[in-house]
Every structure is written in C-alpha cells, then in structure tokens.
Amino acid sequence: MRMRPIAALIASLSASFIALPAAADFRINPYLQNPSSDGMYFTWFTTSADAGSLAISGPGLASPIVLNSLPTLESTLAYTNAELNQSISGLDKGSWLIAGDNYKHTVDVRSLQANTTYQYTVTQGGSVFQSSFKTAPTRDAWSSIRFIAMSDSETEPAGRVSSREWQPGALAAGGLDRPSAAVGGTWDQKFGTRVQAGVRTLNYVLTEDEGYRRNVEMVNSRTPDFLMMPGDLVQGGGYQPGWDEFFRQNAGSVASGLSSHPILPALGNWENFGALNGGYGNDADGRFGPKFGRDKYHVYFDAPDNGTPEHRDNYYRVDYGPITIITLDSSNGLPDDRPQNYANKLTGTQYNGPGTDTQNNYTKEQYEAAGGTDLSDFNPGSAQWNWAEQQLADARADGQVVFVQFHHVPFSNGEHGVGMDHALTTGQGGTPMRQYHPMFEQFGVAAVLSGHSEMFERSFVDSNGDGIGVQYYDVGVSGDGLRSGKKNGSLLSDPALDYNEFSQWTADQSAPEQWAMVDGVLQLVDGGKHYGHLEVEVEYLGTESLYAKVTFTPVYLFPVLDSEYNLIETQRRVYDDVVTVYLNGAGQVVAVPEPAEYAMLLAGLALVGFAARRRA
Structure with missing residues (x-):
C-alpha cells in the first residue's frame, strides 16, 4: 500500500495537538556499520533530499577523502495515521514526533589502513557533524579488542x-x-x-x-x-x-x-x-x-x-x-x-x-x-x-x-x-x-x-x-x-x-x-x-x-x-x-x-x- 508523504498526513490532522520539533538537517546522525580492517560503512538520515558529503582524514591520507551521498526517500519510515493520532499519558501529544521526511544516505569507505583512527566530517546543508572511528586490526597485528x-x-x-x-x-x-x-x-x-x-x-x-x-x-x-x-x-x-x-x-x-x-x-x-x-x-x-x-x-x-x-x-x-x-x-x-x-x-x-x-x-x-x-x-x-x-x-x-x-x-x-x-x-x-x-x-x-x-x-x-x-x-x-x-x-x-x-x-x-x-x-x-x-x-x-x-x-x-x-x-x-x-x-x-x-x-x-x- 502506497503511503502518503508525512506533510499530507499532518495537513489532514488538527494542528492543535501535533507539536512537531523544527526540522533539522540531520534526522539521524551518522552511524557506523560493517567494520573491517580496511574501512567502514556510514549511514545517516535527513529530512530533506539534499545530498551530503563525507570527508575522512588521518594517517596515510595525503589529503582528505571526500565522497558524496545519493539520498533515497524511505517512505516505509513515514508516520502512520495511528502514530500521528497516538496519545501517551504524561507527554504532550505528538511532542515525540519529528517533522520532515526520511532520506537515507550511505557511503561505504574502504582501502584504509588497519587498526587506525580516522577523523570524519559529514556536511549536510548548513549542518556539520564531526567524529572519529577506528578500523579493525588484522589477525596478524593486534593487542586487545573490547566489545x-x-x-x-x-x-x-x-x-x-x-x-x-x-x-x-x-x-x-x-x-x-x-x-x-x-x-x-x-x-x-x-x-x-x-x-x-x-x-x-x-x-x-x-x-x-x-x-x-x-x-x-x-x-x-x-x-x-x-x-x-x-x-x-x-x-x-x-x-x-x-x-x-x-x-x-x-x-x-x-x-x-x-x-x-x-x-x-x-x-x-x-x-x-x-x-x-x-x-x-x-x-x-x-x-x-x-x-x-x-x-x-x-x-x-x-x-x-x-x-x-x-x-x-x-x-x-x-x-x-x-x-x-x-x-x-x-x-x-x-x-x-x-x-x-x-x-x-x-x-x-x-x-x-x-x-x-x-x-x-x-x-x-x-x-x-x-x-x-x-x-x-x-x-x-x-x-x-x-x-x-x-x-x-x-x-x-x-x-x-x-x-x-x-x-x-x-x-x-x-x-x-x-x-x-x-x-x-x-x-x-x-x-x-x-x-x-x-x-x-x-x-x-x-x-x-x-x-x-x-x-x-x-x-x-x-x-x-x-x-x-x-x-x-x-x-x-x-x-x-x-x-x-x-x-x-x-x-x-x-x-x-x-x-x-x-x-x-x-x-x-x-x-x-x-x-x-x-x-x-x-x-x-x-x-x-x-x-x-x-x-x-x-x-x-x-x-x-x-x-x-x-x-x-x-x-x-x-x-x-x-x-x-x-x-x-x-x-x-x-x-x-x-x-x-x-x-x-x-x-x-x-x-x-x-x-x-x-x-x-x-x-x-x-x-x-x-x-x-x-x-x-
């Protein structure tokens, strides 16, 4: 079943009880998956369709690696009528909802050095997110791993x-x-x-x-x-x-x-x-x-x-x-x-x-x-x-x-x-x-x-x-x-x-x-x-x-x-x-x-x- 965009759903409801936070460039901050000794997989979500960029710097890189994302609209994540109408005792109605659509961004980065810490910056519209990550070691060169x-x-x-x-x-x-x-x-x-x-x-x-x-x-x-x-x-x-x-x-x-x-x-x-x-x-x-x-x-x-x-x-x-x-x-x-x-x-x-x-x-x-x-x-x-x-x-x-x-x-x-x-x-x-x-x-x-x-x-x-x-x-x-x-x-x-x-x-x-x-x-x-x-x-x-x-x-x-x-x-x-x-x-x-x-x-x-x- 095709779901209507969230804007249409919100417009169809009484605004008197929907209190959505102001839209931000990042709906979900960049998060990491699929670690390996040569790279990492980055995912983030935004409320708009604008492409983002990921820049990585660190050992072995003469200049930062810069890669752009190709956002996709994920309509599966749109709020349903039941969710938009939900009441939760103790919370203002709709105060937990987030305005805007769900655009997914992914970037898979490989060819990095093993067991190495890198800094990264994701630029999305007017917002900048910065953090760091560490690649996995190889089996032949490691000391300790904590998970x-x-x-x-x-x-x-x-x-x-x-x-x-x-x-x-x-x-x-x-x-x-x-x-x-x-x-x-x-x-x-x-x-x-x-x-x-x-x-x-x-x-x-x-x-x-x-x-x-x-x-x-x-x-x-x-x-x-x-x-x-x-x-x-x-x-x-x-x-x-x-x-x-x-x-x-x-x-x-x-x-x-x-x-x-x-x-x-x-x-x-x-x-x-x-x-x-x-x-x-x-x-x-x-x-x-x-x-x-x-x-x-x-x-x-x-x-x-x-x-x-x-x-x-x-x-x-x-x-x-x-x-x-x-x-x-x-x-x-x-x-x-x-x-x-x-x-x-x-x-x-x-x-x-x-x-x-x-x-x-x-x-x-x-x-x-x-x-x-x-x-x-x-x-x-x-x-x-x-x-x-x-x-x-x-x-x-x-x-x-x-x-x-x-x-x-x-x-x-x-x-x-x-x-x-x-x-x-x-x-x-x-x-x-x-x-x-x-x-x-x-x-x-x-x-x-x-x-x-x-x-x-x-x-x-x-x-x-x-x-x-x-x-x-x-x-x-x-x-x-x-x-x-x-x-x-x-x-x-x-x-x-x-x-x-x-x-x-x-x-x-x-x-x-x-x-x-x-x-x-x-x-x-x-x-x-x-x-x-x-x-x-x-x-x-x-x-x-x-x-x-x-x-x-x-x-x-x-x-x-x-x-x-x-x-x-x-x-x-x-x-x-x-x-x-x-x-x-x-x-x-x-x-x-x-x-x-x-x-x-x-x-x-x-x-x-x-x-x-x-x-x-």
Whole structure:
C-alpha cells in the first residue's frame, strides 16, 4: 500500500495537538556499520533530499577523502495515521514526533589502513557533524579488542515516563526484606507498584528511558570497538516512534555513540511486531505488522552479503581482526508450530526436544501472503543453517575467535525458557535454537550472545564432557524489563521452575539483593538485577598454545538513592561472575591454565616484548 508523504498526513490532522520539533538537517546522525580492517560503512538520515558529503582524514591520507551521498526517500519510515493520532499519558501529544521526511544516505569507505583512527566530517546543508572511528586490526597485528553485548532495549517514547516492574529475586541471607509494595506506601508513591503475575511488586527506580540512557552512557565511556545487539532494539519494529527513540539515544540528540563505534544488530521478536500498525496481524490500513517491522529494520541496517539476496541483513558474518561474529535470525522456524498442537503438554522440567519454531504469532504462509519474501528458516537443511555451518568451518580453518549472536536464548531459566509443548510456554521459547549447539561446539564457538528472557544469565553447555564447551549469555537487560526466573506455577511467588539445567549464574538468584537501614531509611546497598551489559575483552597472548584470552564481565548500573528516594547517581558495578577462557593458535578454547602457569607465561612473554597489553 502506497503511503502518503508525512506533510499530507499532518495537513489532514488538527494542528492543535501535533507539536512537531523544527526540522533539522540531520534526522539521524551518522552511524557506523560493517567494520573491517580496511574501512567502514556510514549511514545517516535527513529530512530533506539534499545530498551530503563525507570527508575522512588521518594517517596515510595525503589529503582528505571526500565522497558524496545519493539520498533515497524511505517512505516505509513515514508516520502512520495511528502514530500521528497516538496519545501517551504524561507527554504532550505528538511532542515525540519529528517533522520532515526520511532520506537515507550511505557511503561505504574502504582501502584504509588497519587498526587506525580516522577523523570524519559529514556536511549536510548548513549542518556539520564531526567524529572519529577506528578500523579493525588484522589477525596478524593486534593487542586487545573490547566489545559490548546488550539487548532488549525496546525503545519507545512512552519509556520517557514509564518504569518497568522490578520482579522479586533472591534476598541476601541475614538482610532485610524489600520495601512494602502496598498501594499508597512510600515506594508506591515514589516509583509506583503493579500487579504482575498475581503478585503486587515494585516498579524499578529508573524509567525505561533513563535506564537505557545511563546504560548507553556507560557503554560509550568504555570506548568499545563495536557493539553487538542481539535483538529487540525497539518496542515494535513497525512502530516508527520506537525507532526514533532508539536513534535519539544512539545517534541523535541524547547521545551518539554509534557515530564512533559500529553496531552489529540482530532481529528480535519485537522487530517482527507492528505495534500500533497491525501487531502480529493486519492494521486498519492493511499493513501486516511482522512484515512492516522487518521492512523498517532492513531500511536502517545494511549487513554484508550472505549469498541469499532475499535474506540479506537477517544473518551475516563480520570479521574484526582475529574475531569472527556470526549473526543469525531466530525469528521463524519451519514447520510453523503453536501450543495448540500439543494436547498433553509437558510440566515441570520435562523436555522432549527443542521443537522447530520460536514463535506462534504468525506463519510463513501469512507472511508471504502479505508480500514478504525475506523470512529465513533456521532449522537443519535451511539456507541459513547451511550458511552458518559453512561460515563456522571457514572461520575455524582461519583460526578465528568465534562469537555467535541471535535473539531467542536457547538455554534459559527465564520467561521464554520452555518449548512450545510445555504447559508454561509463552509461545516464544528459544529452545529450537539448541539445535545449533553441536555445530557450535564442533567448531569451537567461544560464546553465544542472546536476549529475549530479559534476564542476565550465563549457561555453559559441554556435550562431550571434555570441560571445553560453549558459554551462553542472556544479555537482555538494556533498558526494558527486569524479570525474575520462570516460576513453576502462575504466580511470581511460586517456586522457581529451574528449567535450565545448564544455568551457571543469574543476576536474579546469584546476586541477592542486600537491603539495610541507612540513616533510618530502607535502602538497597548491593546486589539485585539492574540494567547493564556484558563487556568482552579479547587479549593477545602470543603463543601457539595460548594465543588469546577472553574475559566476560557482566556489568550493572547500580542506582544510589538519597533518604527521600531521589536518585543521586548510578554506579558501574561488576557482578561476581567474571569468566575467563583461553584459546590456542587455532582459535579453539582450551583448558584454563593454572594461575602459576599463567603467571610464568606472562613473565616469559614480557621478556621478549610480547606481553599482552590491557587497554585502560
């Protein structure tokens, strides 16, 4: 269906309740994708059709490289009538909307030097944007690489004024209980409470917007080489204001971290959701929500070629020096499945196999009937499966350190941890992605990074019992829900289901909340689940037996309150589950060396000038 330009839509509505900000030259600041050792891919959006120019200067360039953009009008990103008419309690109507059209600019820059910092300037009309970026190193010349993984930010303008439920978790032994969740109590008056799964519980102290903003600030302060986001970037891929909020935080008026470090995204279930515009079905204007959401995703992100044009952006490979990142699309499996297909559902920790589908919300037939051609089955024998196997084999042959990301966490004690045939299924379980584990273990994947259950959880799976398996993380704590583990019943107060036998650590249970009276006020002094991210450091060691060290650091932002529960600051803290793995010259995980052995190794390397260098 052809959509009218935004100017015509706005003119058709009463101007009395639409308060659009004045148009700016940049609708979205330049953001980076597809990093390599010889270049970077630049994208930005404007509200007008004027061409822009990108100038790059730095080492090895006698004069700046200057390239012009060829803007394209992206009508898929125009506001719909439902979005223009939306009201959000606590915000002036339409105050979150942006005037003007959506023109996309892209410039792919290659032939640069590896591991080199360049400055760049984008000139657009009367506006000038300046930043810098660093190319990836080569596999043969590097010292350390830092990246961050986080998912489930699920941005939307309503997040500016809303807080999510703070589901109860473990309490520290000998400590005090949480504040009362009673209606009218101190916590309720300050932050609100809500009934969640039959239990009244606390709202979190930060709004979704502030939680994500402070999380992003911390990420940016750590100057990562790149950012991995395994899905659920926005609260509905078909909801344009959600995308506006995402880029406002990452390449806009609030912060612009993606202007200096590239993003490697993955499709999540929310990117397959139309929100106001059809949800998982059709809206009043005939849009099919899942297709509309994925169409917008494809506009914003341009991934490397994967050999199947209709699946481009869904799954892809990026090599960053010695690191290979494989991104998969866990959105839809075939045959399509749903809970109604199982008359006798499993209970407790029963498990009859992974299943074939991660969602019961729409079928391939429905999607293709709406004109969609980009769904990519992930099951054995599919184009995606065969591609993944080929890429993993190729990366292993090259001796790469391999990480994989996709949205639906396969091993989880959380909300989406059980399969479609379980009595407690959400219809969106991640267990079908367990089918990939033998492949991951065979090719020596160091870690798999996912989200979806909105928990911070680490699992370790070692099929052959040799002590060298794969680390699995749920990093779904960017800025949306803060969930506890799934319960064996219908209430949050029911016993934990503990469905995931491979779970090693969760913020929910392994970092108990420590409440204490401080100056006569009940305060959280440590622990608990909070917004955060996983920081990953890969360091060069320099021998064939111990080529590299990978350190996984789970970071959380701890809110410090005054005696009236006003926020003083958020502190960067690290959970007590820092994990280190070692890899050999073939990029394979090896047994962890004894501390004395490792110390002797470092001392020997230092003598010959090859000591691993940790970046400040």
